[in-house]
Amino acid sequence: DIQMTQSPSSLSASVRDRVTITCRASQSISNYLNWYQQKPGKAPKVLIYGASSLRSGVPSRFSGSGSGTYFTLTIRSLQPEDFATYYCQQGYIYPYTFGQGTKLEI
């Protein structure tokens, strides 16, 4: 199975900050990397697919980059509604696997 490792596991930031979350795959997954946001008590919501494509309706302050084994999710100018947990997920090969999550806190 492909292991996905996110860092950091938690992150403290303030409104209007720029933050970057990284995700590493244990083997190359090309660009088959998705990012999700999950708020307490809610299902995850996709933000980015294909490593860098912004899901329709997602604010442009979210961006993704990377390929192969190293990926990043960047949020520029954090807004109060962005404080949540973020997960990466590889869609390259079954079993699909997720990172352990990054909790973004104020």
Added chain:
Amino acid sequence: QMQLLQSGAEVKKPGASVKVSCQASGNTFTDYYLHWVRQAPGQGLEWMGWINPNSGGTNYAQKFQGRVTMTRDTSISTAYMELNSLRSDDTAIYYCARESSSSSYNWFDPWGQGTLVTVSS
């Protein structure tokens, strides 16, 4: 816009089985694979497998092989996930999610609201 509505919370004893349903509305049920993902309390996300609602074909994560069965009833646009021989570490929220795709990439969207399954003696 497809919506997925899951069945309500369940409490089961160790060794029992649970069957969670996921009813689709708003789009053609048979056009998209449906995946199941679970999340233990305070933990991350774990992919369990998928069902092709058109053919009934399935693909399960090896971890759950022999214990999970995914089925569907196309007449009511509903998919089911049954997990047998429940253990305490199966306590989790179980989500169904549609596979969306574009340019060979696929992702999970939308998701059901989740079903809490509690396994306790």
